Each structure stands twice: as C-alpha cells, then as structure tokens.
Amino acid sequence: MFSKEGVEMVEVKSIQRKDDTLVMKGKVMGSMATTILIRPEDCWQALQLLGWRTLLRMPLILFRGYRHAARSS
Numbered sequence: 001m002f003s004k005e006g007v008e009m010v011e012v013k014s015i016q017r018k019d020d021t022l023v024m025k026g027k028v029m030g031s032m033a034t035t036i037l038i039r040p041e042d043c044w045q046a047l048q049l050l051g052w053r054t055l056l057r058m059p060l061i062l063f064r065g066y067r068h069a070a071r072s073s
Helices: 040-072
Strands: 010-018 021-028 032-038
Touching: none
Parallel strands: none
Antiparallel strands: 010 021, 021 032
C-alpha cells in the first residue's frame, strides 16, 4: 500500500486465515515488521467503508489487478 506521493506505507507479505481471523504479516514504513489481526467485525466495518458502488466494482478491480500481475511476471 502506497501513499498518494508514492511512498510505500505497508508491504504485505502474507494473508492467512486462523479460525475466524485473518492474519496479515508485513512491514510498516519499510522497516517495522508487523502482524495485523483482522477480525470478522473489522472486515464488516471495512466493507461498510467501501460503499455499494465500490463493492459492486470489486470483481472488475480484482480482474484488472490479476491482468496487470500476469503481464508483469
């Protein structure tokens, strides 16, 4: 994840599921290793932040990300 100036803020290394919690491992600001636990209620709150228009557009966003990643490799 990058700031609008292009500075890397969070480098996500992995996202795994442990029971009902998502466990995201990565680095913050390029140096601080971190483990972030995302609970089901956090997922729901994030979903509410997106709004319906963005939520309905997510499949297209994911597909474009997939195509871009496939071209890069």
